[in-house]
Amino acid sequence: MSGKLTVIVGPMYSGKTTELLSYLEIYKLGKKKTLLFKPALDVRYGTDVVKTHSGLEAQAVSVEFSKDMLPHLQEKIDAVFIDEVQFFDKDLIKVVRKLLDENVNVFCAGLDMTFKQNPFETTMLLLALANEVIKKRAVCHVCGEHNATLTYKISDNDSEIDVGGKEKYIAVCRDCYNKLAGSGHGASSGGSDEDNR
Numbered sequence: 001m002s003g004k005l006t007v008i009v010g011p012m013y014s015g016k017t018t019e020l021l022s023y024l025e026i027y028k029l030g031k032k033k034t035l036l037f038k039p040a041l042d043v044r045y046g047t048d049v050v051k052t053h054s055g056l057e058a059q060a061v062s063v064e065f066s067k068d069m070l071p072h073l074q075e076k077i078d079a080v081f082i083d084e085v086q087f088f089d090k091d092l093i094k095v096v097r098k099l100l101d102e103n104v105n106v107f108c109a110g111l112d113m114t115f116k117q118n119p120f121e122t123t124m125l126l127l128a129l130a131n132e133v134i135k136k137r138a139v140c141h142v143c144g145e146h147n148a149t150l151t152y153k154i155s156d157n158d159s160e161i162d163v164g165g166k167e168k169y170i171a172v173c174r175d176c177y178n179k180l181a182g183s184g185h186g187a188s189s190g191g192s193d194e195d196n197r
């Protein structure tokens, strides 16, 4: 039977990596063969480790380009796990399709949108291919409700590719995002590409 693709998305701090690692744990408990990949760009916690905001850790293979995963996938593997998919090039879709055709289950986690509310393209393509989509929420940094679907950038750097954590980004609900953006605070107040057209 062909493999199944599960895609976990949401804003920062919503527990995407935590959920990814909980699926990995299930496969490990069953003594299944697994591999966890992360993009080389994400150096927040060092190169060959995936770590959650609550401190959970797992050994990972760090790769720059999606096709660099292929040499690691020669022997039979039961499930492949990929974190921070938004940072991978679009060839990730080809790699994932190949794995599914080879009966490998694939679990992906990543941001659906930038802090400007623009979709991350690789995540978007994976969502289209997914058998199951899990959309996570975080606790809104402003109002404290468990309804944060967006990430707001509190630093002034306007770049949509900018690795970082709490010093740069907060999770917010849509109402609080709009209030913050209206106040002109932080890079998110610049609006999305669509607004700027």
Ligand SMILES: Nc1ncnc2c1ncn2[C@@H]1O[C@H](COP(=O)(O)OP(=O)(O)OP(=O)(O)O)[C@@H](O)[C@H]1O
Residues within 6 Å of the ligand: 010, 011, 012, 013, 014, 015, 016, 017, 018, 019, 051, 052, 053, 054, 111, 137, 138, 139, 140, 141, 171
């Ligand atoms: N605003 C918040 N809402 C929810 N959890 C938070 C928040 N801030 C910190 N946390 C912590 O973050 C943990 C989730 O971390 P995790 O690394 O799984 O998130 P993530 O969605 O993968 O984040 P990122 O996109 O930054 O990698 C929660 O279990 C909680 O301990």
Ligand SMILES: Cc1cn([C@H]2C[C@H](O)[C@@H](CO)O2)c(=O)[nH]c1=O
Residues within 6 Å of the ligand: 012, 042, 044, 084, 111, 113, 114, 115, 116, 151, 159, 160, 161, 162, 163, 164, 165, 169
């Ligand atoms: C929201 C957002 C996060 N990031 C980064 C911060 C973290 O390193 C990672 C999210 O886990 O993505 C961006 O590069 N651009 C964005 O728009």
Ligand SMILES: [Zn+2]
Residues within 6 Å of the ligand: 140, 141, 142, 143, 144, 145, 172, 173, 174, 175, 176, 177
């Ligand atoms: Zn809020």
